Amino acid sequence: MATPDWQALIREKRAFRESQIPAEWRLDKKVTSQAHRDNPISAFDLLHQTNLKADKNIDTGDVEGFDASALDGAPAHVQVVGWSLRDEEVLMATExxxxxxxxxYKMKI
Known part of the structure; x- marks a missing residue:
């Protein structure tokens, strides 16, 4: 049984992935070069340096059933850290x- 050339397979898959992303969606190197752990720049500041724009803005007042007061006191994010947990246990905790x-926080967006 022949051993597959993993490096060639990786190059091929990356080339295919890159070919699927339109050029106008790609970030300029001057932006991506600033995104690293030691740089204190905000992701929002980096976003302002790009030409990426949303197709439209959504006013939350126009969304039926949206109630911002439901978010009062809600956690900004939830992080589950479990080094010794198995995948099934992490999935169960996340669910x-x-x-x-x-x-x-029942609400429709």
Whole structure:
């Protein structure tokens, strides 16, 4: 049985992935070169340096059923860290957290 050339396979898959991304969606090197762990620049500042714009803005007042007061006191994010947990346990914990947050902050967006 022949051993596959993993480096060639990786190059081929990366080339295919790159060919699927339109040029206008790509970030300029001057922006991506600034994105590293030691640079304190904000991701929002980097975003302002790009030509990426949303197709449209959505006013939350126009969204039926949206109630910003439901977000009052909601956690900004939830992080689950478990080095010794198995994948199934992490998935179960994530599902429980999602269910709790979903029941606590019911709203339609």
């Amino acid at each position: 429980v957290i999602a269910e709790i947050l979903g029941n606590t």
